[in-house]
Amino acid sequence: MGSTNSTLLKIPNVEVLMRETGFSPAHIIRLHDRFKALDKEGRGYLCPQDFGAIKELAMNPIGDRIIGAFFSPGKETVDFHTFVKILAHFRPVDKDRPKEPNSPEPINSRSNKLKFAFQLYDQDKDGKISRDELLKVLRAMLGMQVTEEQLESIADRTIQEADLDRDDAISFEEFRKSLEKVNIDHKMSIRFLR
Amino acid sequence: MGPFMSPFNNLLCMLLGISFTVWFTLLLVFIIVPAIFGLSFGIRNLYMKTLLKVFEWATVRMERGAKEKNHLLYKPYSLNGIIAKEPTSLEEELKGIRRNGSSRDLNGSASTTTGPSPSSSEFEMSDTFYFCRRGIESIVDDEVTKCFSAEELESWNLLTRSNYNFHHISTRLTVLWGLGVVIRYGFLLPLRLTLAITGVSLLVVFTTMIGFLPNGSMKNFLSEKVHLMCYRICVRALTAIITYHHSENKPKNGGICVANHTSPIDVIILASDGCYAMVGQIHGGLMGLIQKSMVKACPHIWFERSEVKDRHLVAKRLSDHVKDKSKLPILIFPEGTCINNTSVMMFKKGSFEIGSTVYPVAIKYDPRFGEAFWNSSKFGMVNYLLRMMSSWAIVCSVWYLPPMSRQEGEDAVQFANRVKAAIARQGGLVDLLWDGGLKRGKVKETFKEEQQKLYSKILVGTQEDRSRS
Numbered sequence: 093m094g095s096t097n098s099t100l101l102k103i104p105n106v107e108v109l110m111r112e113t114g115f116s117p118a119h120i121i122r123l124h125d126r127f128k129a130l131d132k133e134g135r136g137y138l139c140p141q142d143f144g145a146i147k148e149l150a151m152n153p154i155g156d157r158i159i160g161a162f163f164s165p166g167k168e169t170v171d172f173h174t175f176v177k178i179l180a181h182f183r184p185v186d187k188d189r190p191k192e193p194n195s196p197e198p199i200n201s202r203s204n205k206l207k208f209a210f211q212l213y214d215q216d217k218d219g220k221i222s223r224d225e226l227l228k229v230l231r232a233m234l235g236m237q238v239t240e241e242q243l244e245s246i247a248d249r250t251i252q253e254a255d256l257d258r259d260d261a262i263s264f265e266e267f268r269k270s271l272e273k274v275n276i277d278h279k280m281s282i283r284f285l286r
Numbered sequence: 287m288g289p290f291m292s293p294f295n296n297l298l299c300m301l302l303g304i305s306f307t308v309w310f311t312l313l314l315v316f317i318i319v320p321a322i323f324g325l326s327f328g329i330r331n332l333y334m335k336t337l338l339k340v341f342e343w344a345t346v347r348m349e350r351g352a353k354e355k356n357h358l359l360y361k362p363y364s365l366n367g368i369i370a371k372e373p374t375s376l377e378e379e380l381k382g383i384r385r386n387g388s389s390r391d392l393n394g395s396a397s398t399t400t401g402p403s404p405s406s407s408e409f410e411m412s413d414t415f416y417f418c419r420r421g422i423e424s425i426v427d428d429e430v431t432k433c434f435s436a437e438e439l440e441s442w443n444l445l446t447r448s449n450y451n452f453h454h455i456s457t458r459l460t461v462l463w464g465l466g467v468v469i470r471y472g473f474l475l476p477l478r479l480t481l482a483i484t485g486v487s488l489l490v491v492f493t494t495m496i497g498f499l500p501n502g503s504m505k506n507f508l509s510e511k512v513h514l515m516c517y518r519i520c521v522r523a524l525t526a527i528i529t530y531h532h533s534e535n536k537p538k539n540g541g542i543c544v545a546n547h548t549s550p551i552d553v554i555i556l557a558s559d560g561c562y563a564m565v566g567q568i569h570g571g572l573m574g575l576i577q578k579s580m581v582k583a584c585p586h587i588w589f590e591r592s593e594v595k596d597r598h599l600v601a602k603r604l605s606d607h608v609k610d611k612s613k614l615p616i617l618i619f620p621e622g623t624c625i626n627n628t629s630v631m632m633f634k635k636g637s638f639e640i641g642s643t644v645y646p647v648a649i650k651y652d653p654r655f656g657e658a659f660w661n662s663s664k665f666g667m668v669n670y671l672l673r674m675m676s677s678w679a680i681v682c683s684v685w686y687l688p689p690m691s692r693q694e695g696e697d698a699v700q701f702a703n704r705v706k707a708a709i710a711r712q713g714g715l716v717d718l719l720w721d722g723g724l725k726r727g728k729v730k731e732t733f734k735e736e737q738q739k740l741y742s743k744i745l746v747g748t749q750e751d752r753s754r755s
Contacts, residue, residue, distance in 0.1 A: 126426060147720070148424035151733040153741070154414060158421040182422050212414055229414065234745070235738030246409045246745070254411065262411075271412055279415040282369050282423055 109173055113180035113199055119284055123179065127172050137169040138162075153233045157212045165217065181208045184281040203268075205280040210267050220261040223247055317481060321518035330527045330679070334655070337678050340462070341654060347459055369427055379416045380744055409745055417737075470676050478523045478675040485519035486572075490579045492516070497582025506612075509583035510561050517558035526680040528555055535686035536560050537615040537645035540608055542637055545647040546709055547619035548627040549660040550667075551674065552649055555682060562617035563587060563607060567594055585613055601636060608642040615645065620702065626659040627651050629716035633706045635698040643689045646705050648713035652681040685712045 100106050100117055103124060110120060128134070130142050143159040144150060152158065162170045162178050170178075183200040197204060213221045213229055226247045234243065254262050254270040262270075320326055492512040499505045521528065536559075537543040543562060545552060556562065564586045568574055577588055587607055593599050607613050620633035627650065638644065651658040656677025660670050674680065687708055692701045710717035 123426070130425075143425065146424055146428050148428045149421055151737060152417055152421045152424070153734060153737050154417045155421055155734075158418060158425070179422065179426065182419070209412075209415060209418060212418060213411075230409070233413070233417065233738065234742045235735055237735075237739050237742035238745075250409055250411065267411065274412045274415075276415075279412060280419060282419065282426065284369055 103172065105173070109176055113176055114183055114186065115176065115180065115284075120176065123176055124172065127175055137171045138175065139169055153235065154212060154229070157215070157229075157232070160215070161208065161211060178208075181205055182280060182282045183284065185277045200281075202276050205276050206268055206271065207264070209280065210264055213262075213267075220259075220263050221267065222261045223251060226250060226262070313477075313480065317522050318484070318519060321522055322515045324514065324518065330525060333525075334527050334679060334681060337655065344459055344462065369423060377740070377744060380410075380413060380741075413741075470678070474525070475676050478525065481519055481523035482675070485516050485523055486576065488519065489513070489516035490576060493579045493583035497579070506584065512583065513561055513580075514558065517554055520554050521558045524551065524554070524674055524680050525678075526551070526555060526682065528559075528681075529683045530559055531683065531685045532688075533559075533686060535645065535688050537562070537647075537686075537689075538643075539613060539615060540611045541615045541643040541645050541689065542604075542608065542640065543615050543617045543645045543647055544620055544633075544637060544705060544709075545617070545649055546627075546630050546713065546715065547621045547624055548649065548651060549624055549658045549670075549674075551658060551680065552619065553617070555649065555684065556617060556647065559684070561614050563614040565589075565604070565616055565618055567591055587616065597636065601639065604637070605640045605642075608640060620706075624660045624662060626661075627653075627715070629718045630706055630710040630713075631718050632721045633702040635702050638692065638702045638705070639698040641692065643691050644701075644705055645689050646687040646709050648685045648687065648709045648715075650683050650685075650713040650715070652683075655679040655681045658682070683713075687712055 100120065103109070103120065106120060109115075110117065115123070127138070130146070131138055132142065132145075140159055140163065143162070149155045149158065162175065164174075177199060180199040181204055185200055185202060186198065210221070211217065213225055215225060215228070227243055230243050230246055251260060251262060254266050256266050256269070257263075316327060316329065489512070493509070496505060496508050496512060499508070543556070545556065553564065557564075561584070563584070564580070566577075566588060568577055568588045568590060577586070580586055581588060585607070587603055589600065589603075604616060607616060616637075618637045620637055621631050622634050623631075625631050656674065656679060658674070658680050662670075665673065690701075690705055690708070692698070696704075707717050709715070
């Protein structure tokens with residue numbers, strides 16, 4: 093590691109990565125450092141235990157789900173590219189990006205941020221948050237501090253208000269609609285320095 | 287072959303003999319004798335100043351080299367942080383969500399959206415956003431992982447091991463670096479090894495001899511002198527350049543000396559300036575031999591491995607020792623593990639429960655000359671000592687802080703935190719609440735429960751209000 097150029101050269105397909113995610117070269121290098129710091133055995137990829145070793149994450153009530161978001165179904169490892177792409181969801185929205193009709197939606201768009209949050213709830217990836225899945229999230233966030241009945245009543249109320257087509261589950265569209273007024277950009281973004 | 291080789295043989299033998307004699311005389315005069323009397327020629331300070339000048343020159347050359355090639359010099363991430371973390375708490379965040387973006391308009395009822403009224407705190411799907419963001423922030427940058435890896439330097443100190451940032455080395459610098467390697471491994475390392483072996487063997491031999499004397503003031507006096515002498519030789523074996531501040535606050539008999547822990551060398555650094563009773567587990571091998579002979583000369587507190595788990599036994603032995611005013615002050619490192627000297631982690635409360643005066647000591651190493659932190663997950667003890675002995679020097683400052691005692695109405699944990707804050711302040715270290723045990727152990731479930739309790743208070747606390755109204 094030395095000058096920015098020599099480090100960037102060591103990362104394969106870094107141009108594509110920067111274009112897709114919108115991270116600057118300096119960000120990529122710092123994320124690469126972080127990736128290497130987490131990858132203690134230097135294998136070139138991360139597995140769930142490497143994330144589990146981050147103490148602050150282990151204390152987070154939904155820490156496991158966040159870790160799960162990095163691993164596509166069936167995969168046990170995450171490489172640097174995927175790592176960066178997932179973190180790109182949390183870049184602040186680019187307000188001055190021109191709206192090109194043919195280019196793919198940027199990873200950090202409002203919609204994609206919502207999709208990321210949606211998958212934290214929807215663990216079986218069937219496109220809907222069932223009552224059961226909602227209960228599981230509530231249990232994770234509240235632990236043993238509330239009774240089963242209280243959880244059920246919270247879940248019931250939430251579904252009642254968000255579920256517009258009365259199928260007792262919350263689809264992505266219903267999820268999006270219920271969060272219309274929330275400032276997603278502010279809540280689901282991290283300020284990257286420099 | 288015979289007559290042809292013998293003059294050379296003789297010459298060779300003579301040369302070797304002379305060089306060894308010269309070598310040992312120099313060693314004796316310049317290093318061992320001053321160590322015995324606690325004097326110094328000032329050679330080490332001169333050495334340190336020269337090295338600093340060389341390092342500055344090297345860094346300037348590298349920056350110039352990089353500029354010429356129009357590349358950006360990379361600054362290590364741990365110094366600046368990748369992200370700006372929002373300092374908002376869970377409560378503030380959730381109230382913010384409800385105030386600004388609540389999807390429940392609640393039929394236009396007036397009071398709910400103007401001020402933070404608890405009765406409208408019901409579960410929102412966006413509550414997960416807070417935890418999600420915090421989680422991602424900790425993936426990108428967290429405090430604890432940083433404490434357990436060596437501090438990164440702004441400039442290069444001609445050691446390859448700290449050259450993870452600088453790649454633009456011109457020929458002149460490479461030559462300088464090569465010279466550095468020759469000096470360090472060819473000259474300094476053998477010198478230091480000799481000294482270390484001398485120091486340790488003298489310690490073992492003399493303390494065993496003193497052990498045969500009857501207990502009394504003569505024994506204590508001699509034991510003090512011997513310990514000091516051997517530790518001073520060891521200090522020179524590491525080329526440790528130590529500055530002691532506020533020696534008037536040095537720990538006295540019947541007290542407990544408490545210091546932050548960065549490496550096993552901390553013991554040598556403190557013990558070369560005063561006599562302490564060490565506390566620790568008995569090891570096997572060479573370490574065990576040293577421990578056993580040390581305890582013959584003066585009462586140190588060594589525990590068997592099985593006894594270490596028994597907290598009451600440990601506390602009892604410590605308090606018995608402390609009550610006897612003729613015994614030396616105990617030296618304890620309450621963090622329980624080696625931290626990388628940029629911060630101070632949670633102090634274990636055991637030593638603060640005993641009730642005697644606590645003498646805090648802050649130790650701060652200067653990483654420019656050699657990284658003293660022992661990353662025990664990366665390096666074993668032998669590897670570590672080798673790295674220590676092939677660095678340029680170990681430079682550190684020791685501050686003796688004024689003694690502290692537990693105040694009325696203060697419990698052991700609060701007292702420990704007070705002492706920790708004083709040490710952190712003096713040494714310029716960050717005061718962290720985290721437990722050093724996190725280096726190896728898993729996070730206790732209680733931490734997660736804290737978060738859950740906080741969140742549930744915001745939600746469920748309001749349920750009770752609603753049921754009441």
